[in-house]
Amino acid sequence: MSNGTTRREFLGSLAAFSLLPLEQERPDLILYNGNIWTVNDKEPRAQAVAIAGDRFLAVGSDSDVLNVASPASKKIDLGGKTVTPGFIDAHSHPAEAGLMHLRMVDCDLRSISAIQAALRERAAKTPPGEWVLGFKYDDTKTEEGRPLTVADLDAAVPDHPVHIEHRGGHTVYANSVGFRKAGIDEKTLDPPGGKIDHDPATGKLSGRVAESANAFFEKVIPHNFTRDDHREGVKLISKMLARTGITSATEAQGTPTDLRAYQDARDSGDLLYRAYCFINFHYLDAMIAAGTRTGLGDEWVRIGAIKLVCDGSISERTARLSAPYEGRPNDYGILVMTEEELYTHGRKAHLAGWQIGTHANGDVGIDTTLRVYERLQKESPRRDSRFRLEHCTVVNDGLIARIKALGAIPTPFSTYVYYHGEKMRYYGAERLNHMFALRSFLDAGIRPTQASDYPPGEFIPMMALQSEVTRTDTKGNVWGPKQRITVEEAIRVGTLNGAYASYEENLKGSIEAGKLADLVVLGRDPLKEDTSTLIKIPIERTMVGGKWSFEA
Numbered sequence: 228m229s230n231g232t233t234r235r236e237f238l239g240s241l242a243a244f245s246l247l248p249l250e251q252e253r254p255d256l257i258l259y260n261g262n263i264w265t266v267n268d269k270e271p272r273a274q275a276v277a278i279a280g281d282r283f284l285a286v287g288s289d290s291d292v293l294n295v296a297s298p299a300s301k302k303i304d305l306g307g308k309t310v311t312p313g314f315i316d317a318h319s320h321p322a323e324a325g326l327m328h329l330r331m332v333d334c335d336l337r338s339i340s341a342i343q344a345a346l347r348e349r350a351a352k353t354p355p356g357e358w359v360l361g362f363k364y365d366d367t368k369t370e371e372g373r374p375l376t377v378a379d380l381d382a383a384v385p386d387h388p389v390h391i392e393h394r395g396g397h398t399v400y401a402n403s404v405g406f407r408k409a410g411i412d413e414k415t416l417d418p419p420g421g422k423i424d425h426d427p428a429t430g431k432l433s434g435r436v437a438e439s440a441n442a443f444f445e446k447v448i449p450h451n452f453t454r455d456d457h458r459e460g461v462k463l464i465s466k467m468l469a470r471t472g473i474t475s476a477t478e479a480q481g482t483p484t485d486l487r488a489y490q491d492a493r494d495s496g497d498l499l500y501r502a503y504c505f506i507n508f509h510y511l512d513a514m515i516a517a518g519t520r521t522g523l524g525d526e527w528v529r530i531g532a533i534k535l536v537c538d539g540s541i542s543e544r545t546a547r548l549s550a551p552y553e554g555r556p557n558d559y560g561i562l563v564m565t566e567e568e569l570y571t572h573g574r575k576a577h578l579a580g581w582q583i584g585t586h587a588n589g590d591v592g593i594d595t596t597l598r599v600y601e602r603l604q605k606e607s608p609r610r611d612s613r614f615r616l617e618h619c620t621v622v623n624d625g626l627i628a629r630i631k632a633l634g635a636i637p638t639p640f641s642t643y644v645y646y647h648g649e650k651m652r653y654y655g656a657e658r659l660n661h662m663f664a665l666r667s668f669l670d671a672g673i674r675p676t677q678a679s680d681y682p683p684g685e686f687i688p689m690m691a692l693q694s695e696v697t698r699t700d701t702k703g704n705v706w707g708p709k710q711r712i713t714v715e716e717a718i719r720v721g722t723l724n725g726a727y728a729s730y731e732e733n734l735k736g737s738i739e740a741g742k743l744a745d746l747v748v749l750g751r752d753p754l755k756e757d758t759s760t761l762i763k764i765p766i767e768r769t770m771v772g773g774k775w776s777f778e779a
């Protein structure tokens with residue numbers, strides 16, 4: 228901006244500005260001398276931003292932006308640091324995870340004996356008869372190299388009932404008292420869509436049950452969380468997300484209770500990320516009766532898609548595949564809902580104006596879900612329905628063409644190659660080149676997102692970056708190198724694409740005048756970093772709506 232240009236002319240040249248009451252607007256804050264990645268194609272890099280209230284007022288060079296300062300504007304020198312838009316985790320379970328961190332034993336430990344010790348310690352503080360609950364257990368990450376058994380759990384906790392969720396969330400483990408309380412014995416039949424494991428030699432319960440068989444436990448484990456507990460859970464997870472650079476997250480299996488918790492946390496000033504709250508399909512009738520649908524809410528708490536589940540999980544090897552798991556010739560994984568069930572629930576949601584997000588991991592699960600979406604769109608065409616394929620892990624060219632034709636959105640796991648590398652061998656080298664297929668999606672013109680699925684996956688955006696760019700796990704194994712993407716592509720996937728997946732691309736996801744002031748200040752430039760250490764880039768500050776949600 229030359230000296231002859233007035234401030235008004237300068238501001239008028241920024242398209243989004245025309246919506247703002249310009250004469251009154253003065254920046255509260257200016258960040259300058261930065262290396263700002265805007266994720267805006269028209270102006271990919273900038274040095275400075277001006278912020279008024281919760282929005283970006285101006286983005287540009289230092290001289291341009293400092294020119295709009297008023298005497299009251301606070302100025303912060305970024306010292307050349309790299310800034311990106313705030314990261315959007317498009318599929319996660321933060322409210323639920325927050326509650327778990329409040330109450331349950333974190334079983335993300337590296338040996339069965341360490342897990343036993345943690346459970347024993349919790350049992351000592353738990354009144355007789357009450358459940359000892361655990362989460363984030365991972366059978367592939369303990370040094371014993373075998374899964375937990377009833378005997379392990381009985382040895383650690385003989386008198387209290389124990390129930391432990393696998394990190395993937397699709398299988399659970401219990402001790403003898405737990406099984407007795409749930410009404411499961413050796414003769415109990417597998418329920419539809421579920422499995423109760425037995426020791427092949429003795430026929431006795433192994434300790435593990437899968438998918439819908441967990442309902443036996445859900446019926447007897449009291450969910451006695453208070454309204455305050457739910458708010459506290461959101462508060463706790465808010466801090467955990469903010470320190471990694473996350474400013475928005477989708478609650479991928481939300482309930483009306485989660486919606487209330489988000490509103491409570493916002494009111495008490497404890498909500499530090501913007502929540503797009505999916506609603507579990509069990510509540511669909513009630514939500515429709517209340518006159519709600521996707522999009523209701525504001526930029527902090529918004530009703531998301533209705534959630535359906537088609538097949539099993541990747542980390543627990545239950546996703547439904549067209550070819551069997553490596554070394555398990557008869558194991559193709561499982562379907563959780565039939566195609567007719569998906570269609571019946573999906574049709575109701577589609578006609579009522581809801582976005583639909585269906586959990587579909589294996590190629591058979593994705594094919595089934597796409598068939599339902601294609602049928603819905605054919606029978607009742609809706610403009611911009613943005614059908615979502617939650618995870619959308621194992622794909623092929625035919626599926627990708629159909630995803631593109633439908634305008635559907637895949638939300639593949641961002642950190643699995645890096646963090647869950649030890650499970651990748653079950654899928655095989657050839658199949659890995661068609662999994663978490665960001666390269667294929669981007670080349671086809673599809674808009675995939677960044678998604679952690681926390682607790683099953685880690686939510687750290689810098690880990691996602693490294694995983695997506697290198698396709699390398701913690702031990703240096705490379706899984707599916709054909710699906711590598713560039714650092715800049717990964718940043719866009721983790722920001723603007725996430726905003727698109729929740730119909731909020733005009734509100735956030737890039738650093739542009741008029742958009743919400745959500746950003747992250749990185750300690751080092753990802754383009755100058757060795758790709759094998761992207762995960763080590765420190766997050767220095769995170770901002771949501773013009774306020775720092777985290778400062779190192």
Ligand SMILES: [Zn+2]
Binds near residue numbers: 319320680
């Ligand atoms: Zn999930």
